[in-house]
Amino acid sequence: MGRLRTTALVIDRLARRMWRRLASEADTMPIGRLEAWRRRADRLHAPLTEFRHAAEARLARPRLGCNVFHKPPRTDWAWRPELWLRPVTPRGRTAVRAGTHVARGVALHHDCLRPEIAFRQERSRRVGDLAPYAAVIDVFGFDGSYLSVTVEGPEKGLEGLTRNHILRLEILLELEAPVEIFTRLNLRHGVNVTQIVQDFDGTKGKIASEFDLGSAKFDETLLDHFWVDIIFESPAWNHIRLGDVTLMRYPRAKF
Numbered sequence: 152m153g154r155l156r157t158t159a160l161v162i163d164r165l166a167r168r169m170w171r172r173l174a175s176e177a178d179t180m181p182i183g184r185l186e187a188w189r190r191r192a193d194r195l196h197a198p199l200t201e202f203r204h205a206a207e208a209r210l211a212r213p214r215l216g217c218n219v220f221h222k223p224p225r226t227d228w229a230w231r232p233e234l235w236l237r238p239v240t241p242r243g244r245t246a247v248r249a250g251t252h253v254a255r256g257v258a259l260h261h262d263c264l265r266p267e268i269a270f271r272q273e274r275s276r277r278v279g280d281l282a283p284y285a286a287v288i289d290v291f292g293f294d295g296s297y298l299s300v301t302v303e304g305p306e307k308g309l310e311g312l313t314r315n316h317i318l319r320l321e322i323l324l325e326l327e328a329p330v331e332i333f334t335r336l337n338l339r340h341g342v343n344v345t346q347i348v349q350d351f352d353g354t355k356g357k358i359a360s361e362f363d364l365g366s367a368k369f370d371e372t373l374l375d376h377f378w379v380d381i382i383f384e385s386p387a388w389n390h391i392r393l394g395d396v397t398l399m400r401y402p403r404a405k406f
Contacts, residue, residue: 170192173188221281222399223401224401225401226400226401227311227400228307228310228399228400229398229399229400230305230307230308230397230399231282231395231396231397231398232254232256232302232396232398233255233256233257234253234254234255234256234272234284234286234396235283235284235286235393235395235396236284237283237284238284239253239254239255239272242271242272242273243269243271243272244269244271245269245270246268247259247261247266247270248266249261249262249263251270253270253272253286254272256302256303256305257286257301257302258300258301259300259301260298260299260301260380261293261295262295262296262297263293263294264295265292265294266293266295267291267292267293268288268290268291268293268298269288269289270286270287270288270289272284272285273285277394280323280394282323282394282395285392285394285395286300286392286393286396287391287392288300288390288391288393289389289390289391290386290387290388290390290391291387291388292387293385293386293387293388296384296385297382297383297384298382298386299380299382299383300381300393300396301378301381302378302379302380302381302396302398303376303377303378304378304379304398308377308398308400309376309377312374312400314364314367314369314371315364315365315402315403316364316401316402316403317361317362317363317400317402317403318362318364318377318398318399318400319360319362319398319399319400320334320336320360320362320379320381320396320397320398321357321358321359321396321397321399322334322358322359322381322393322395322396323356323357323393323394323395323396324355324356324357324358324391324394325355325390325392326389326391326392327389327390328388328389329355330383330384330386330389331350331351331383331384331385332351332382332383332384333349333350333380333381333382334349334350334380334381335347335348335349335379335382336348336360336362336377336379337377337378337379337380338364338367338369338374338377339374339375339376339377340370340371340373340374340375341370343369345367345368347362347363347364347367363403364403379398381393381396
């Protein structure tokens with residue numbers, strides 16, 4: 152491998168030197184020879200341009216495992232679920248049943264009797280994407296009332312979590328048709344679950360839910376699990392693309 156790389160570098164250097172010399176001789180070169188070299192340059196131009204465009208498109212994508220995203224000031228914990236971070240198996244599903252886990256810690260829930268729902272994970276290729284992968288849900292006939300994406304938070308997110316925190320859920324969302332959207336934070340403490348709900352109407356683009364724990368009633372000493380639900384109401388005949396989902400937390404402002 153080392154010898155091949157050295158040979159390639161030598162060939163590349165010789166080729167660049169040759170084309171620089173030909174460019175410097177173009178004003179005095181015989182016309183017939185000049186036309187022959189221009190035809191050769193034209194033949195090289197197409198594959199070089201094709202390679203450059205392919206390389207730029209790939210390099211513009213978020214790198215696999217990239218965990219970079221925007222965080223508000225004073226953020227003391229931030230996290231992107233595995234589904235948006237690295238490839239999962241299987242990458243796609245059809246006729247998704249209620250409660251199906253599509254990745255570790257991510258499940259789809261609904262109340263359909265005959266679910267016409269397809270799910271797939273796709274590589275992010277769009278300008279502005281930060282997550283390496285996106286989650287795509289295609290909903291066809293839908294005889295239920297809701298579809299939800301449930302994301303279970305990791306234990307790390309509970310360490311030091313108190314009523315003095317705000318939990319922020321950010322979603323990069325695309326919809327084919329507007330629907331009503333709810334986000335719900337669930338905090339389990341002992342045998343009880345405290346819920347905080349926010350709603351959006353037909354929103355797409357980057358949306359954020361800030362769950363202020365200052366007014367929530369829960370026992371900080373018994374917190375052992377939390378999860379968020381992204382709920383779409385009556386999403387029949389819709390294309391839903393979750394380009395990114397991130398969770399983070401930061402302390403509330405002191406008054």
